[in-house]
Amino acid sequence: MVSRTLLVPQGEFELSRIPDVELLQAWDAADEFILNHIDDIQVLSRHRKLLILNDAFGALSVALANYPVYAWSDSFLAQRALRANLVANGYPVEQVKTNVDIGFPTAAVDLVVIKIPKTLALLEHQLYALRPILHHDSKIFAAGMARHIHSSTLELFETILGPTTTTRARKKSRLIMVERDHLLNEGQSRFPDYYELEVDRNYRIANHASLFSRDRLDQGSRLLIEHMPIAEAYRRIVDLGCGNGVIGMIAASLNPRAELLFCDESHMAIASARENFAAAFGSSREAEFRVDDCLQGVADASQDLVLLNPPFHQQHNIGDMIAWQMFRDARRVLVDGGELQIVGNRHLAYHAKLKKLFGNCETVASNNKFVILRSIKNPVNNHRL
Ligand SMILES: C[S@@+](CC[C@H](N)C(=O)[O-])C[C@H]1O[C@@H](n2cnc3c(N)ncnc32)[C@H](O)[C@@H]1O
DSSP states (O other), X not given: OOOOEEEETTEEEEOOOSSOOTTOOSSOHHHHHHHXXXXXXXXXOTTSOEEEEOOSSSHHHHHTTTSOEEEEOSBHXXXXXXXXXXXXXXXXXXXXXXXXXXXXXXXXXXXXXXEOOSOHHHHXXXXXXXXXXXXXXXXXXXXXXXXXXXXXXXXXXXXXXXXXXEOOOBTTEEEEEXXXXXXXXXXXXXXXXXXXXXXXXXXXXXXXXXXXXXXXXXXXXXXXXXTXXXXXXXXXXXXXXXXXXXXXXXXXXXXXXOEEEEEESBHHHHHHHHHHHHHHHGGGOOEEEEEOSTTTTSOTXXXXXXXEOOOOEETTEEOSHHHHHHHHHHHHHEEEEEEEEEEEEGXXXXXXXXXHHHSOOEEEEEOSSEEEEEEEOOGGGGGGO
C-alpha cells in the first residue's frame, strides 16, 4: 500500500488520486520539493496571490490552501481530485479558485508554481499566458521529476520568461527557478495551431496546446474514420474522449440526421472540438460539448452509437483504468441494440474486455498496428453491468 498522508512543513494532508489506483500516490517528490522550498524561503503571506499550474491531484493547492490560491489545470479529473482532497482535509471546495474553461487568470500574481506537464506545448502556451500577469517582484518556480525535465524544457523558460537555473536532483526530482526578464521581446502563444484534413471534404482542424496528436490525424483515428459506421438508426452519436473532435465531425457529416455529443476531460480538447465543429457546420448543426469524466453526466440508455479512441495515459502514467471506465460508461448510456465502436493499438487487447462487458465483440477492420472493434448492447447481457 502506498502512503496517503503527505507530510510537509505546511502540515499533514490526506490525499487520494482520481481514479484511485492502489499502487500510485497522489503526489510525487517534486511536490514535496516545491513545498519544502517555499517554506525555506518564506515567500508566502495572506496578501500575496499564488498561481499553481498543473497540480496533478491537488497536493500543492491543498497544502497551500490557507493562502490566496488560484489553481489552473487543463484536466477536469485533476480539478475533481483537488475538490475531493480539499474536502477530505476540512476545506470547502471554494477555498481554491479554479478555471472553468481554457481562460487564464488576468490579475497580477506574486508567486507562480508550475508542475511540468506531460506536453511541452502546454508549458510553452502557459509561459506566454503568464507574461502579462507577472510584475517585477513575482517569483516563479517550477518542478518535476528529473526524467520529465529536458534541455528543451529549460530553453522554453529561458526564451519566454528569462534567466533560468535548476537545482541538483533530490529524490529524482528537480526544482527550476526563473527570473522574469521584462526586456525580452514580446511574443505570443502559437496555439491553437491548425492542420488540414481531407476526408469527405476539406476540414481545417484547430488544436489547443495540450491536445493529443496535435499536428496530424492519429493513425488509429484515421482507420476509425475510414470505417465510419453510417446508418439511419444513429440519431444520437457520442464522440467519447473527443480530443479535437475529428471523429465526431466525420460521423456528423456522414450521418446528417444525427445529433452529436462531444465529451472529454480536457478543457482544451473541448474548446478545440467546439471550434472545429462550428467551422465545419456553421449554425446549420447543433452539438453538445461536455467537459466530464468519461460519460458521468450522460443519461442511461440515451445514445445509439459511441465512438472511441481510448487514452492509455493519465498525466505521466500508463494504464487502462480510464479505458475500462469508458467502456462501462458507454454500455450504460447506449440504448438496447446501440453500438460501441473503438479503435486501439492491437497489443492493448481490448477485445477480451469488451467481450466480457458486452457478451460480444467483433473485429470491423485492422491493419498492422490498429484494430477496430464493435460491441452491441444486448439486453440479454444486462446482468453483466
Ligand atoms: C487517444 S486520445 C483520442 C482523441 C481523439 N478522439 C482523436 O482520435 O484524435 C484520448 C482522449 O481521451 C481523453 N480522456 C482521457 N481521460 C478521459 C476521461 N476520464 N474522460 C473523458 N475523456 C478523457 C483525452 O483527453 C484525449 O483527448
